[in-house]
Amino acid sequence: MTDAPRDPELPRGVALAWGVAANPQRGPKRELSIERIVEAAMEIADAGGLAAVSMASVATSLGFTTMSLYRYVSAKDDLVLLMGEAGFGVPPETVAEADGWRDGLLAWSRAQVDVYRRHPWLLDIPIGGGLPATPNNIAWLDAGLAVLEGTVLDPHERVAVALLVLSHTRWQGTIERSYVAAAAAAGTSPDELDTAAANLLAQLITPEAFPEVHRALLAGAFGPEGGDPFAFGLDRILDGIRQYLDTRPADATVPPPAAPADPPEIEHDPKVREAGKAVREAEKALREARKREREARKAAVSRRA
Structure with a gap:
């Protein structure tokens, strides 16, 4: 008789996040806990x-040995997963209380x-493949999907919309963090950093070389x-x-995405190869000319200074 399939074993970090992992059998007088370890790790990440x-830096901050931590968290990857879970927390009630799907997605994005x-540091945690596997991460996704309830979007489209907004939000977080770090290193504010960068560009950009950037400046x-x-x-x-909601019939079905087309075959014609070589050489010459132009502008700016 064939044995019934067994449920897959949860990874240790996921099991800890869900509170279904076995507690450590031994510990240093029970003065240590997973919650304290994660909290200490987050304080270190917030600062540095x-x-x-x-594992060593967290243990030192708590006044314990590194081996003491391994009785609770068996690997740094598990600790990082738990830090992400605690760092994100749960979505605020403002998302569910928003008036309509648009305000809901705005509140969802702003909260993230x-x-x-x-x-x-949450932006440095690698994004693993597949669905989120921890409670708070799932709660955020659920909140984003919930604000789309009542629209004509089917479940596939709701997930796609949530991922679209999420990608924009994550990119905003990445850029803002870079600005804050650069401003701190320069001893200034992000706005002052922007102004200084714009002033620098104004000395280098001419309407002849870069007309659209010059106009934007x-x-x-x-x-x-x-x-x-x-x-x-x-x-x-x-x-x-x-616009998509306004034009999509409520009973419409979304066709599956088309398979990517095969790349066009290029004949091995000597003329084709020669033309490609000529294009590459022209591009190289253009890059070199622009490099010389930048060097000349830099020298001119230095002389004016």
């Missing part, structure tokens, strides 16, 4: 980034940006007065979703 977190601002598009590009981008994403 995810790279500063190690706030999380990245509190714990920038004159309009102040690269400075703090240019407004919030992330809010603008998210609004346009939501406009697109609104």
